Amino acid sequence: MNIVVAIKHIPSIADDLPVKGNNVDFDSVDFVLNEWDEHSIEQAVLIKEAVGGTVTVIGVDLIGELDNALHLALAKGADKVAKITADDPAADSHMQAKWLAEAIKGMGANMVFAGVQASNDLDGQIGPMIAAYLDMPYIGGVSSIEANGDSATVNKEFAGGAGAKYSVSMPFVAGVQSAPKPPRYAPVSKVRQMAQSATVEKVAPSGDASSGLAFKKMAPPVVTGHAEMIEGSSKEVAAKIVELLKSKGLA
Amino acid sequence: MSNDVFVITEHMDGKFSDVSFEMVGKAKELASALGGQAVAVVVGGGVSSNVFASDSTIHVDDAALSNFNPEAYGKVIEALVKEKSPKVVMFGWTVTGMDVAAWLSAQTGAPLAAYAKDVRVEGGSLVVSSQAYGGKLMAEVAPEGDMAIVACLAGSFPVEAGQGSTAGTTMASPVDAGSLKVKFVEAIKPAGGDVDITAQAKLVSIGRGIGGKENVELAEELAKALGATVSASRPVVDAGWLPRTRQVGKSGLKVKPKLYLMLGISGAPEHLEGMKSAELIIAVNTDKKAPIFNVAHYGATADLFEVAEAMLELL
Numbered sequence: 001m002n003i004v005v006a007i008k009h010i011p012s013i014a015d016d017l018p019v020k021g022n023n024v025d026f027d028s029v030d031f032v033l034n035e036w037d038e039h040s041i042e043q044a045v046l047i048k049e050a051v052g053g054t055v056t057v058i059g060v061d062l063i064g065e066l067d068n069a070l071h072l073a074l075a076k077g078a079d080k081v082a083k084i085t086a087d088d089p090a091a092d093s094h095m096q097a098k099w100l101a102e103a104i105k106g107m108g109a110n111m112v113f114a115g116v117q118a119s120n121d122l123d124g125q126i127g128p129m130i131a132a133y134l135d136m137p138y139i140g141g142v143s144s145i146e147a148n149g150d151s152a153t154v155n156k157e158f159a160g161g162a163g164a165k166y167s168v169s170m171p172f173v174a175g176v177q178s179a180p181k182p183p184r185y186a187p188v189s190k191v192r193q194m195a196q197s198a199t200v201e202k203v204a205p206s207g208d209a210s211s212g213l214a215f216k217k218m219a220p221p222v223v224t225g226h227a228e229m230i231e232g233s234s235k236e237v238a239a240k241i242v243e244l245l246k247s248k249g250l251a
Numbered sequence: 252m253s254n255d256v257f258v259i260t261e262h263m264d265g266k267f268s269d270v271s272f273e274m275v276g277k278a279k280e281l282a283s284a285l286g287g288q289a290v291a292v293v294v295g296g297g298v299s300s301n302v303f304a305s306d307s308t309i310h311v312d313d314a315a316l317s318n319f320n321p322e323a324y325g326k327v328i329e330a331l332v333k334e335k336s337p338k339v340v341m342f343g344w345t346v347t348g349m350d351v352a353a354w355l356s357a358q359t360g361a362p363l364a365a366y367a368k369d370v371r372v373e374g375g376s377l378v379v380s381s382q383a384y385g386g387k388l389m390a391e392v393a394p395e396g397d398m399a400i401v402a403c404l405a406g407s408f409p410v411e412a413g414q415g416s417t418a419g420t421t422m423a424s425p426v427d428a429g430s431l432k433v434k435f436v437e438a439i440k441p442a443g444g445d446v447d448i449t450a451q452a453k454l455v456s457i458g459r460g461i462g463g464k465e466n467v468e469l470a471e472e473l474a475k476a477l478g479a480t481v482s483a484s485r486p487v488v489d490a491g492w493l494p495r496t497r498q499v500g501k502s503g504l505k506v507k508p509k510l511y512l513m514l515g516i517s518g519a520p521e522h523l524e525g526m527k528s529a530e531l532i533i534a535v536n537t538d539k540k541a542p543i544f545n546v547a548h549y550g551a552t553a554d555l556f557e558v559a560e561a562m563l564e565l566l
Contacts, residue, residue, distance in 0.1 A: 141502065219388065237535070
């Protein structure tokens with residue numbers, strides 16, 4: 001089984017996101033692996049462990065710092081890693097999907113996984129776009145994939161535990177919502193070992209696509225309402241919350 | 252090319268979702284400004300399509316499409332928009348709309364503006380306000396080209412404006428079901444046996460800030476002391492710290508309790524969809540700029556563990 005996992009390196013939303021012009025000030029933010037990609041890597045490694053095969057993880061290197069995420073993927077069980085050397089932090093999902101599709105085209109993938117979404121998917125997610133560019137079917141919101149020969153049984157989530165089971169012929173692209181098991185932990189020593197020994201294949205960006213969106217403005221949301229902030233130490237905050245709940249008959 | 256605004260509606264078990272009506276209401280406004288018609292598009296059988304306040308309704312009525320199939324729905328909608336050339340195609344940014352909107356964008360070359368909170372016409376052109384980066388920023392974008400795809404966050408527009416009745420024009424499906432690579436097998440029902448969080452008056456809801464499975468117990472203790480139930484945001488459930496039945500949000504359940512006490516939840520748009528109608532929302536988070544503080548009634552920038560432990564001493 002040949003599984004390719006397409007990942008996205010995105011600005012971290014744990015910190016402030018400064019704006020420059022009509023977009024994020026990419027020079028002032030940290031880039032991190034999209035959290036859903038951890039699940040798609042886990043799903044790929046689980047399938048490899050079940051039926052054998054190869055897992056290749058590939059992403060667009062937007063700022064020259066993707067290696068860490070790729071070494072981590074290797075430490076978690078990926079066999080090969082590659083980066084598309086773009087050096088364009090503002091590359092949108094369409095652009096990234098096109099480059100990824102061109103790179104994946106010759107890999108003979110049976111399945112391509114991508115995180116179901118990313119917080120910077122303003123122009124949509126890369127998974128369905130890679131599917132369109134590669135002329136493969138796409139299914140997203142996926143919570144488990146089992147490979148059976150040349151097809152797979154795929155569970156898609158709707159809401160609140162409801163979902164549906166699909167049978168999907170390979171090759172296909174899946175947008176992974178969550179792996180059947182929480183993403184595994186890779187010890188730092190193993191990641192370091194990968195960083196020293198592993199080869200990251202470099203792929204030049206090929207192809208062209210654009211979101212077709214003209215950015216007019218990017219700014220923190222205009223706050224129409226704001227919580228009444230409870231100030232003080234944690235104990236004081238706790239006391240005020242309990243008092244508030246008691247006054248409303250909720251405690 | 253027309254100036255029509257198409258709304259790709261969503262239904263399950265014979266019922267349309269609220270976001271379908273929300274979008275039809277908005278589409279009427281847009282169509283009127285663009286000089287076109289608001290067209291509700293219904294894909295699939297087993298549902299009555301005569302429920303929208305649209306100018307017209309197209310019903311691709313085929314029993315083979317009754318259950319959502321991303322490949323089939325994509326192909327049906329692609330064929331439809333190629334034939335009718337609408338100016339705008341609206342999807343819900345939902346578990347089903349997300350499967351098709353970006354695919355259609357790459358397939359047709361039409362731009363997609365996702366996470367849309369507002370759509371308007373300015374000087375004859377479309378302008379979309381979208382949430383970006385987990386709600387930390389808002390982007391204003393103008394789609395270029397003849398057709399634009401807009402994927403709207405549920406709860407952005409009023410439901411009532413889209414409710415009404417317009418008899419649908421029935422169309423046969425242009426897609427040969429036998430040729431599909433994605434096949435619906437069966438529905439998966441939610442696992443029973445757990446509490447129904449939608450029926451609880453009080454919820455203590457935990458997010459990524461809870462840090463690990465071993466800390467869930469603290470939230471359970473606090474919930475017990477308050478006569479509440481523990482619910483969670485998606486990362487907590489994906490990590491396996493709580494069952495799927497406890498998840499609030501877009502891919503979880505929608506709740507409307509009297510009390511929603513949030514510990515360590517930043518308030519991504521997907522989570523807000525599931526809880527913003529709660530009567531009293533109190534949020535404790537260490538990030539003073541967390542989007543949740545724009546939605547909560549009361550908030551505190553504090554360590555959730557210290558606050559929870561101190562509350563337990565007082566209850």
